Structures are given as structure tokens and as C-alpha cells.
Amino acid sequence: MDANPPTRSRQPRLGSQGDARDPSRRAWRASMEAILTLIARFDEDFRAEVGIDVRTYDVLLHVFNAGEPGIRMTDLAREVVITKTGLTSLIDRLEARALVRRRPDQSDRRAFRVTLTADGERVFRAAARIHVAGIHDRLGQHMSDEEARVVADVFERVKSANLTAG
Structure with missing residues (x-):
């Protein structure tokens, strides 16, 4: 009895040597690992220095950039890619931490x-540095x-294509 019965077509596992032969898979793996590593490092820095996490920083960034009269919750949910319930x-x-204020539109x-409170703006500015x-x-x-321009162009194109894909 053969321990390795024949298969129709053996696909290399993700993360295996198949990635080296397929540039798209290699790009996916490298970008995913780099982004997850960067997010983890920023998360550690933000928590240690200003007591917030990456998701909170992203929200504060979008609220700050919106200025007055603030950003609508539905627009903010779309910008930070989070469910309305999660947001x-x-x-x-x-x-509750007095970093933001929510008002009727x-x-x-x-x-x-x-909108940001004064404390929210202070925390945001420290995190932004x-x-x-x-x-x-x-x-x-x-x-x-x-290289930075090329990377940005590629990922902006990929994001746009996947946001409009149905």
C-alpha cells in the first residue's frame, strides 16, 4: 500500500516554496506579515506612551482630520473599516475617557x-508624534x-479595486 496515494494536482501550501514561484502570493505574504508586524509595534508604542491602541489612534486621526463640526458616525465607520456596532x-x-464628544447632527x-475633546486632541497629538x-x-x-511611491501606488490601486469589487 502506497503511503502517499497519487493526487490529481498537488497545490503547494500557502507559505511554502510555492510563494517563491508565484510573485502575487509572495507579495501577499510579505505585505501581510509586514503590515501585521508594523501594527503590532505601533500598538505597543501607543499603549506604552499614551495609553491607547492602534484602532483608537485610527479613530482619533479621522476625527481630528474632520475638524468641526465633526465626523458623522456612519462616515467614521466607513473610514476606519469597522462595523457600526463596533464603532x-x-x-x-x-x-467615558473624555477623549471624544458625540453630538446630534x-x-x-x-x-x-x-469631535475631539481637549484631552482627546492632546492624546492624539502625542500619538501622532x-x-x-x-x-x-x-x-x-x-x-x-x-520605492515608497511605488508601494503606495500599488496598495492604493489594490484597495480601490477591492472596495469596488462586489
């Missing part, structure tokens, strides 16, 4: 807008400006 829970926690009473330094230290110093 509501996170905003509840940030409100003047143009649509069913909707809410989120960590983020900018980390981008240089953990990413920028490992590629040329031209």
Missing part, C-alpha cells in the same frame, strides 16, 4: 457627529522615496 462601542469607551437628527517617528524608523528608512 459605537469604541466611541462609548472614548467618551444638526442637519440630520437621526445621525451623530464626533509617535506615529510619524515610527513611520520613518520602521518603514521609511528601509526604502527609497521612489
Whole structure:
């Protein structure tokens, strides 16, 4: 009896030598591992320095960038790629910490807008300094400006294609 019965077509496992032969799989694996590693390092830095996590920083960033009169909860959920329920829970926690304020939208009473409090802006600015330094230290110093432009162009194109894919 043969211990390895014949199969129709053996596909290399993901992460195996098949990745080396398939540039798209290699790009997927390398980008996924790099992004997850970067997110973990930023998460550690944010928690240690300002007491927030990466998801919170992303929310504070979008709220800060929206300015006054704030960002609508539905728009914020789309920007940070989180469910409305997950965002509501996170905003509840940030409100309890007095980092954000939620107010009814003047143009649509069913909707809410989120703005930063003074403490929220202080925490955001401290985290932004960590983020900018980390981008240089953990990413920028490992590629040329031209490589950075190519990487950005490719991932913007991939994101756009996958957001519009049905």
C-alpha cells in the first residue's frame, strides 16, 4: 500500500516554496506579515506612551482630520473599516475617557457627529508624534522615496479595486 496515494494536482501550501514561484502570493505574504508586524509595534508604542491602541489612534486621526463640526458616525465607520456596532462601542469607551464628544447632527437628527475633546486632541497629538517617528524608523528608512511611491501606488490601486469589487 502506497503511503502517499497519487493526487490529481498537488497545490503547494500557502507559505511554502510555492510563494517563491508565484510573485502575487509572495507579495501577499510579505505585505501581510509586514503590515501585521508594523501594527503590532505601533500598538505597543501607543499603549506604552499614551495609553491607547492602534484602532483608537485610527479613530482619533479621522476625527481630528474632520475638524468641526465633526465626523458623522456612519462616515467614521466607513473610514476606519469597522462595523457600526463596533464603532459605537469604541466611541462609548472614548467618551467615558473624555477623549471624544458625540453630538446630534444638526442637519440630520437621526445621525451623530464626533469631535475631539481637549484631552482627546492632546492624546492624539502625542500619538501622532509617535506615529510619524515610527513611520520613518520602521518603514521609511528601509526604502527609497521612489520605492515608497511605488508601494503606495500599488496598495492604493489594490484597495480601490477591492472596495469596488462586489
